[in-house]
Amino acid sequence: MTPMVAEINRHEEALRGMSMEELRGKTAAFRDRLSKGETLDQLLPEAFAAVKNCCRRFTEEKRKIRVRGQEILWEMIPFDVQLIGAMVLHSGRIAEMATGEGKTLVATLPTYLNALSGKGVHVVTVNDYLAARDAEWMGEVYRELGLTVGCLQHGQTQAERRAQYACDITYGTCSEFGFDYLRDNGMATTPEDQVQRGHFYAIIDEVDSILIDEARTPLIISGPVTVSTHQFDKYRSVIESLVRKQNGLCTDWANQAKEKVEKGDLQGAGRLLFKVKMGSPRNKLLLKFQEDPGTRRAIDDAELEMYQDTRRTELYKTKEEMYFSIDERNSEADLSEMGRTFLNPSDPIFFLVPDLITKNHDIDTNATLSAEEKLKAKQAAQADYEEASQRIHNISQLLRAYCVFEKDVHYVVQENKVVIVDEYTGRLMPGRRWSDGLHQAVEAKEGVQIDRETQTLATITIQNYFRLYEKLAGMTGTAETEAHEFKDIYRLGVVVIPTNRNCVRKDADDLIFKTRREKLGALIEEIKKRNAAGQPMLVGTASVESSEIISRMLRRENIPHSVLNAKQHQLEAEIVARAGERGAVMIATNMAGRGTDIKLSPGVAELGGLHVVGTERHESRRIDRQLRGRCARQGDPGSSQFFISFEDDLMRNFGDSRKIAGLMTKLGMEENEGLQHPWLNRSVETAQKRVEGRNYQVRKHTLQYDDVMNQQRTVIYAWRSDILNSTEPRPEVFETVDERISAEVEARAGTDPVDLDGLVHWANSAMPVGLQKEDFLKAGGKEEWAKLLKARVREAYEVKVKFENPEAVKALERFVVLGAIDRLWQEHLYAMDGLRTSINLRAYGQKDPLIEYKNEAYGMFGELMGRIKEEVVHNLFRSASSLSAFESFLSALPQRTGRGELPVQAQARPVETEGSISMGGGQSSVVEEALAPMKRQGPKLGRNDACPLDSKKKFKNCCGAAGSKVCLKVSA
Ligand code: ADP
Ligand code: MG
Numbered sequence: 001m002t003p004m005v006a007e008i009n010r011h012e013e014a015l016r017g018m019s020m021e022e023l024r025g026k027t028a029a030f031r032d033r034l035s036k037g038e039t040l041d042q043l044l045p046e047a048f049a050a051v052k053n054c055c056r057r058f059t060e061e062k063r064k065i066r067v068r069g070q071e072i073l074w075e076m077i078p079f080d081v082q083l084i085g086a087m088v089l090h091s092g093r094i095a096e097m098a099t100g101e102g103k104t105l106v107a108t109l110p111t112y113l114n115a116l117s118g119k120g121v122h123v124v125t126v127n128d129y130l131a132a133r134d135a136e137w138m139g140e141v142y143r144e145l146g147l148t149v150g151c152l153q154h155g156q157t158q159a160e161r162r163a164q165y166a167c168d169i170t171y172g173t174c175s176e177f178g179f180d181y182l183r184d185n186g187m188a189t190t191p192e193d194q195v196q197r198g199h200f201y202a203i204i205d206e207v208d209s210i211l212i213d214e215a216r217t218p219l220i221i222s223g224p225v226t227v228s229t230h231q232f233d234k235y236r237s238v239i240e241s242l243v244r245k246q247n248g249l250c251t252d253w254a255n256q257a258k259e260k261v262e263k264g265d266l267q268g269a270g271r272l273l274f275k276v277k278m279g280s281p282r283n284k285l286l287l288k289f290q291e292d293p294g295t296r297r298a299i300d301d302a303e304l305e306m307y308q309d310t311r312r313t314e315l316y317k318t319k320e321e322m323y324f325s326i327d328e329r330n331s332e333a334d335l336s337e338m339g340r341t342f343l344n345p346s347d348p349i350f351f352l353v354p355d356l357i358t359k360n361h362d363i364d365t366n367a368t369l370s371a372e373e374k375l376k377a378k379q380a381a382q383a384d385y386e387e388a389s390q391r392i393h394n395i396s397q398l399l400r401a402y403c404v405f406e407k408d409v410h411y412v413v414q415e416n417k418v419v420i421v422d423e424y425t426g427r428l429m430p431g432r433r434w435s436d437g438l439h440q441a442v443e444a445k446e447g448v449q450i451d452r453e454t455q456t457l458a459t460i461t462i463q464n465y466f467r468l469y470e471k472l473a474g475m476t477g478t479a480e481t482e483a484h485e486f487k488d489i490y491r492l493g494v495v496v497i498p499t500n501r502n503c504v505r506k507d508a509d510d511l512i513f514k515t516r517r518e519k520l521g522a523l524i525e526e527i528k529k530r531n532a533a534g535q536p537m538l539v540g541t542a543s544v545e546s547s548e549i550i551s552r553m554l555r556r557e558n559i560p561h562s563v564l565n566a567k568q569h570q571l572e573a574e575i576v577a578r579a580g581e582r583g584a585v586m587i588a589t590n591m592a593g594r595g596t597d598i599k600l601s602p603g604v605a606e607l608g609g610l611h612v613v614g615t616e617r618h619e620s621r622r623i624d625r626q627l628r629g630r631c632a633r634q635g636d637p638g639s640s641q642f643f644i645s646f647e648d649d650l651m652r653n654f655g656d657s658r659k660i661a662g663l664m665t666k667l668g669m670e671e672n673e674g675l676q677h678p679w680l681n682r683s684v685e686t687a688q689k690r691v692e693g694r695n696y697q698v699r700k701h702t703l704q705y706d707d708v709m710n711q712q713r714t715v716i717y718a719w720r721s722d723i724l725n726s727t728e729p730r731p732e733v734f735e736t737v738d739e740r741i742s743a744e745v746e747a748r749a750g751t752d753p754v755d756l757d758g759l760v761h762w763a764n765s766a767m768p769v770g771l772q773k774e775d776f777l778k779a780g781g782k783e784e785w786a787k788l789l790k791a792r793v794r795e796a797y798e799v800k801v802k803f804e805n806p807e808a809v810k811a812l813e814r815f816v817v818l819g820a821i822d823r824l825w826q827e828h829l830y831a832m833d834g835l836r837t838s839i840n841l842r843a844y845g846q847k848d849p850l851i852e853y854k855n856e857a858y859g860m861f862g863e864l865m866g867r868i869k870e871e872v873v874h875n876l877f878r879s880a881s882s883l884s885a886f887e888s889f890l891s892a893l894p895q896r897t898g899r900g901e902l903p904v905q906a907q908a909r910p911v912e913t914e915g916s917i918s919m920g921g922g923q924s925s926v927v928e929e930a931l932a933p934m935k936r937q938g939p940k941l942g943r944n945d946a947c948p949l950d951s952k953k954k955f956k957n958c959c960g961a962a963g964s965k966v967c968l969k970v971s972a
Contacts, residue, residue, distance in 0.1 A: 004044075004045065004083075005080050005084060008049050008052065008083055009080075011045050011048075012049040012052045012053050015050065016056070020144070023050060023054065023145070024144065026145070027145050027146040028146070030050075030116050034116060040090070043116065044113055047109075047112060048083060048087075048113065050112070051109050052109075055076060055077045055078060055105070055141065058140070058141075063140070065136070065137060067133055067136045076105055078106070079102075081097075082105060082109075083109070085101075085106040085497045086107075087110075089473040089474075089475065090110040090114070092471045092473050093492055093493040094207055094474040094475065094476070094479045095474075096475075096480055096497060097475060097497045098503065099597050099629040100597040100598075100599075100633025100634050105138070107123055107138070108141050108142070110203065111123055111169055114201045115147055117200065119197075120169075120198060121201050121202070121203070122469075123171045124172065124174050124177060125171060125173055126174075126209055129572075129573065130205070131152060132153060132171075134205075135171040139151075142169055148166075148169070149169045149170075150164030150169065150170045150171070151171045152170060153176075165197055174204070174214060178460060181465060182221050183221070183458075185458075186221070186457065186458035186720075186822070186825075190811075190814075199469045200470050201471045202466065202471075203474065204473070204474040204475070205474075206475075206476050207476045208476045208478055208482055211466065211489075212482055212485065212622075215462045215463055216698070216702065219459065220456055220458075221458045230437060230440050230450070231390075232440050232441050232444035235394060235395060235398055236445065239402060242342055242399075243402045245323055245342065246322060246323045247280055247283070249279065249322055249323070250275075250280035250286075253273075253276050253279075254276050254285035257269040258285065261295060266294060267301070270295065273286055273289055273295065274299050274302035275318055278318070278319065278322070278325045279322040279326070280326075281404075290647065290652055293646070297662075319334070320336045320337055323335070323336060326399070333399035333400050333404070335392075339351075350391070351388075352392075353388055353392060354384055356381060356385045359381045360381065389838065393437065394437065397440075398441045401438065401444070405438075407446070408544070409544075412544075414428075416448045416449055418439065418442050418443050418446055418448060420433070427589070428544075433451075439451070456830065456833060457829070458826075459829065461703060461706045461710075463703050463706070464706055466490065472490060472492060474486075478622045478626050478629065480494060481621050481622045481625070482692075485696055489703065500635075501634055503632055504632060505628065505632030505638045508640065509680070510617070510643070510644055510681050510684060511676050512646075512660075512674060512680050513645040513672075513674050513675075515646070516648070518645065518672050518673075519615075519643050519644065519647075520549070522643065522674055523613065523615060523643050524554065524557060526643075527554065528559065530611055531559055534583045535610075536580050536582065536585070536586075536600075536611070537586070537610070537611045537612070538598070538610060538612045539585065539587045539613050540613070540614045540615065540627040541587060541588070541589050541616065542590070542615070542616040542648075543589060546615060546616065547589050548563075550587055550615065554587075561584075561585035561587060562575050562578075562584075563586075564576070564586060564587065564588035576597075576598060577598070577599070580598045580599050580600040581604070590618070590627075597630070598630055598633070600636055608638070608639060609638040609639070610636070610638050611631065611639050612627055612630055612631045612638070613641055614627055614641070614642035616643075616644060616648050617642055618650075618688075619695070620688060620691065620692050621685060624642070643674070644684065646660075651687065654687040654690045655683070655684070656686060660683055663679065663680070705853065708853065708854055712828075712864075716825055720821050723814055723818060730813055733816065733872065734794070736869050737869075737873050739869055741873075742786050745759065745782050745785050746782070749782035757773065759776070760773050760776065766870075767789075767796060767873060768877055769789060769793055770792075770796075797876070800877060816872055819871075819875065820871035820875065821868055823871075824864055828860065831860060835857065839856070
């Protein structure tokens, strides 16, 4: 790449003599050359040179730029390493560049180059503040060179968003981009409602934070569900007493274990404590024993022993000795027989999933049942099964809420709401909710208002959103450890770019303590010592809770400090910017994705620069690297060290405590004294690799399921988009109608005997074709039937549109298809959610849940497509742009098809959009209004009178049910 750098620099030199006007003229010239067939790759050296030269001019003229209300002096010209980073970004890969290397500036080069294509470049930032900051700051370069820059912000209107996307370059967060995509493709009903204009090239800043950390939660647009299935209120108090019972049990065991330890029976104690760990992982005494290397090792031994395949029955028996067992690693909770009996003494089976397969088999082989009875019995069994699954699911989520999710660690309660604390950043995530009922379970536990369950209206994973782009690139200080995942899932290679100046950071070995208390004590001493010397410090924690603990301890010592818990990103940026001042102490929960670097104030370098202390190793090595990387930027001095203890979650759950304990005994560990050994670092890293591996599997798993959805979503969105953007929707509509007709004819003709009556009935009730059985018999075989139907439906449609304004008809045709797609697709999403849950339950059997899921999802999608087509056919003649058009059409239909044969749901309802009407499961009030003129002739019917349309039904259940006051048949 170096020859290329030299070339860029040569071009840049040549530009120096030009006027600003001439430099700006380059943009148009580049665009012109592109249109004449040159490629972006060919333009790269000159285009990069233009950007670099623009930066030089800004620097020389000491240009001041207003960024988020503050004047910033421009004093940067891209270094050669930045040019290399920029080339990597242009090539569609990830550039790993350390903090402070100036990635914000690096991005301008490929952004400018690719924006020359006119297709829109998206620059993705971690928060709204940074999007606005970078659009203003870097925007100066783009604007100077004659390009337009936009910036998405939460809360912008549709029109504002459209304007941002219309720019050559658009800055914004990942969720703003993703949600716009979902709204454009899942909700927009006219092309004017759509805001995006394609997915050409995106550069993601802090790419690991977005593609790895945030990728665990998909983007979801949801609305309230119509029926609620939650029973958390109902079970809350009984679960509370169950948990209390269990805690009592576990405390007894822990006390017995204590006696055994005193008697020297470590093995016996280990077994008991392992039981406590299964039953109540956060038991106080247990936590204490886990601090001690000896007992800790005994617990691990017991656990290892228990998980051997030959001991399965024993493990099972152990689990049956408590009310429920909890697997902290997998966040799962399971009731035992004892637990079930406690919950429902008279009928413990109540909380057991029925064995549906055996039940169905029994029904099938029961000779005394008729086919109809079998069907009924099976349906009943299915209903039972679903009800029980729901119940057990509720209980299990409540148990998780009580035993795994801790207040002020995993969530906080604010203003009568449960607010999630992001486990990676420690930030509060208002508005975000755990899925699958867990959030409601936690709400029930905390006694706050249980919010309504919501239903997914549109959803996509972040992975699948970014896969839409023709070209994707990213930048971060830490990608290397996750290179495998980037390659695997996004096909993104990682290139590590050398720093501009050599990094002189000193990373000390970890200091390990027996207990958290000892660790924190030593930590505060360390802070005091360095603070007295004036050295600034960044203290990184793994949770909001521990930030607060340390803050309290520092207050007691009268050490001024700031805590980065900011909900306000601008404030956050200001706090971070001051963290390099003399004597500054900043406590921050996780620095990944914070996007602001820490500059040293004068005189601080002589004190050793910024010192970073980690108070806990994070679950992932990457987050630790992010923290370390905050110091020693651009050749500054700096140092870092982690303080850890055996009580840390990472060590408790994933540490190889046997080895560590052995080592500690060997080296002899004193109270209140930390131990330091390179071997310990490796051991911590091994634990982290274990967690990383597991988390990767979780993300991959989510993605495998979403891939199934993604294929379906692609088909549906493409269909939707074709209709939405077509100027002549009718051929598309009739294609759908024809497919539906062919399928119906095929099905009716495929039975033995041929179901011609059924076909005639279907045809006449779906479409006003006015065909009799004889017409079909005369026509010939099934091919002719289909032909006949297709011809007749077109004729009828011609009649219909005669009364309509041609433009209104087009809008109407689009509405008919979009309405059908949207309504049924949303129903489908709901059903798919359900499928996910039930498949997971099925996983207890022998089957591979993913394969099962794929098969069933495939079947359900086939049904969905069929139902959409049916609804299109059905609604095509039941919609009108105005009431008079509809009435005229009805009266123009041939006599024998009669309006009465258009079923009751026939509805024309005017909607907000001019000249068109929308379809779908309508609101009865509107239906009533729309049908009003037809009522006049009809006799008034009592609610319990037989309805003339279908004399087997009472009026209130027939026409009356659709909101009409008269029978449609009669009134027609
Ligand atoms: P990163 O995102 O890589 O951590 P930033 O983009 O936030 O870094 O930039 C860090 C600081 O480095 C900024 O204050 C910026 O002004 C400065 N900087 C970036 N590039 C240069 C350059 N070529 N010359 C001088 N300063 C630069
Ligand atoms: Mg940055």
